[in-house]
Each structure stands twice: as C-alpha cells, then as structure tokens.
Amino acid sequence: MALVSCCSPHSLLSSIPYSSAILSSTKPSRIQITATSPPSSFPMDHHDKKRRNLTDFPYVSAAHRNLMINLISTVENRLGSHLLPCSLPPDVQYFENQTRTAQASLQIRPGRKSSLIDLIMGSWIHCELPSGALNITSFSAYLTALTDAPNFLFELIVSSPTSLVLILDLSPRKDLVLHPDYLQTFYEDTRLDAQRQTLEKLPEVQQYISSSLFIRCACSPTAIMIKVDAGEHGSNRMEEIIEDNIAVAAEEVLGIWLNQCACVERDIGESEGGELETRDRMFRNKTIEVDLGSSFPRLFGPDIANRVLEAMRNAFRV
Template sequence: MGSWVHAELPTGGSLDITSLSAYLNSSNDAPNFVFELIRSSPTMIILVLDLPPRKDLVLWPDYLKTFYEDTKLDTHRQALEKIPEVQPYVTSSLFIRTVASPTAIFFRIQTENGGERIDEIIRDHIDPISKQVLGIWLDHCACAERDVGEEDKAYLRKRDGVIRNKTIEVDLGSSFPRLFGPEAAKQILEAIKEYFTV
C-alpha cells in the first residue's frame, strides 16, 4: 500500500506524507515493510522505517536472529542516529510502538538553516539507508521460503488483519479528516479497509 498526500495547511505551509507498506501473505511469516516520511515544514521531517515482526521475538529467538541480528538491521538506525540534527521520535500511539521491531527507525529531523540541509540529509542519508533496508526486506523476507503450518497461517491472517485495520485507523484516521473533511475521509478509509479485507 503506497500513498502520497500533499495538503495546504490552514495555519500556513503544507503537509507532505509519503508512505509505503508491504504486507506478506500467510504462507510466509517473515516481517512486513513500513516506510513513512512526513514533512510538515521546510526544516522538519519525521521518518519511520521498520520491518515489523509477525512473531513474538521472546518466544521465537531464532526469528530475532534471522531477520534482525544476522541482517545487521540495527546498523542503519545507528548510522542515522549519528547525524546531529536527528533526534528520536516517540509516536503518541502505543499501538504503533507495540508492533514495531527493536530495530525500528523513528526519527525527527529538524534543521535551523533552511530546507537545504533537510534535502541534503534526505539525499545523502535517508535515501540510501531506506533502499538498503528495502533490499534486506526483499532478499531476506519477501523472497524467504518459510515453512508455515496451517495453524500458523490462521494466526498470521488474523494478526495481520488486526494490524492493518488498526494502522489505517490510527495513522490515516488521524490525518485524513483534517485533510479531506470528515465525510470524504470516512469514505476513503472505508474503501481502504474493504480493499485490505479481501
């Protein structure tokens, strides 16, 4: 599921949200992929980049090792963390924080000297790191051959459905009414939910 939203804000300025989420089906229990870049001013962006787990990492330590440790996924978060303008971003949604992986990138990037520095950070750091994380997901998750039993498939279908619907509700449900008005937002959200329950 991908989206790009641009809206002029009543208070001045604009809001740009770029999102890409990739969900695997129940025949593969590997992590999904989430990318979101929110730019609410020329000098501030929020970056979300993660491979959310689909199994309990405490009960399945091999899952943690295979998808997070062996792939050295956390090195990408550590690299971004070294940039002076980068600060941790803590979403107010406990649900989003609950489904994130331990290597999740949740950062707020703010500069003081105009949008040129933000553009430089996007070009030189966010762009290559996002592509590397996507590459890890494609090579080790999307193309992974995993033996998933029927009981696990039913669990994954249920879990993924709950996460998709809740994410749509929390993420899009909070911004769409402001961008499109309550009635249009409700219709859009219902269509998106219906599409993903098929």
C-alpha cells in the same frame, strides 16, 4: 498515506498509525529515476489533467521525490511478476476536499494468488494547516500468511523545508520474545540496527519516541524513528541528508526485505498461518475503523471518506 484529524495526521499506508502519534506530539548503488518518469504500473491519466498521480509527488523536494520513486521502482522491478495492477477507482487513486486544502493520492497493487506478496501501497498527502504545509509520503509492502516474515514500512513526514520525521521499519509479525530465532534471522543476522545507528550519528538527528504505546510495541527493536532538523543550515542541507543518508538507509533496509523476506519461502503450518491472518487483520482493522474512520470525514467530508474507506476495506479484506 496519512490523514489529518484535528490538525494531527493519521497514517493510512501503514497498518500502524505512525503519523498520528508523531505529529500530534509536536552510499550504495541506487536506481536513478527522474521524477518525470513514473513506473509504468502507475500510469498518467491523460483524460483528466487535473487528477494527480502517486508518482507525481507534487509538493515535496526533488531529493524526496526521487527517493520515493526509487523505492517504488525497486519493488516493482523485483516483484512485478507477483503483482496485479492497481484496480482502485480514479476517485480513490486521487481525492481532495472542496477547498483543495487537502489532497491525497493512493495506489494499491495486490499480489497474485499463491504469491507471498499480499499487497504494496504507496501514497502522498498534502495538507495546508494554520502552522504551514504538511506533506507525508509513504510506501509499504505486506506479505501473506504463507510466510511469517516482516512487512516493510517507509514514511517521511515533512512539516517544513528544514524539518521532517522518518519512519523506517521491518515490522515484525511474531512475538520476538517467544520466537528468538525470528529476532536472530531478521534483525540480528541482517545487522538492521546499523542503519539506525548511522543515522543517529548525524548532528541534525534526534531519536523520536512515539507517545503511542501501541506503536512502541508494534515496532521492531531496530525501527528507525527519528526527527531531522536542518535548522540554520536550511533546505539545501535537508536535501543532502535525504539524498546521502535517508535514501541510503531506506534502500538498504528495502534490499534486506526483498532478499530475506519477500522472496524467501518459510515453513508455516496451517495453524500458524491462521494466527498470522488474525494478527494482520487486527492491525489493518484498527487503522481503518479507529484511525481513518475519525480523521477522513474531518479532512475530506463524509462522502469522500466513505468512498475511500470502503475501497480500503476491500483491499485489506477487513
């Protein structure tokens, strides 16, 4: 989930504040699921018609919405037995400011005890800014200290019908210089860089270089960080790019994460597991205390901000 501070989004969903840095500086087989059929783990609340749900994705295009639902459904279909239901209170699963110029939905499903899955999170945010509407959708999955495998991160930041920023990465949890076998296993042998290279060949695509040094050092060397501008070709061309290119890359990277990271046990010693826990906690704490602590009150007011941040702290265990 992403939030806005001084008209500059801050990422809640990822453990790294990608959205903040991005906008402040400014065909394999797939599961076909319609936007009207959300996954069962994110049920509609028929007692509150006004409360929007995660899989509504109400302010984005059809291709964008279907992509997000497909990602969530793929993970739930594969890892459902390892996940617990979302237990966030209703006023954290959906919240808005008094003027409804900022709305957000958040879902967190923790992993079962002894599972390699720590939690999965999905979110969307809609914010009406002086420059126009900003829509950000995010989905990420985190692993426990029982494995050192990378986490999964996907985020689409749409500033207009013809302009977006894509973040797609398997975020490393170890130093790739000190652990060349980790680089080989998760990034070289899987040929992750091919997805970035394919997308960057599109004439509408430019590489995005974050202004945040923290983000640059936290990303993998195969991270996809691009700007897409459909320009005079319009929103129809953007829909084609999302459906035919971005969705394909996202599903390929997610498939690698599911097959090579989320469902494969690795030999992790007790001391190494402790180091992983410390590293993971530092990343999550930075998001909540530094990023969200300043952006939430400005966007939603102190009461809502405190409520959501406390729920985040509990989910993140920080």
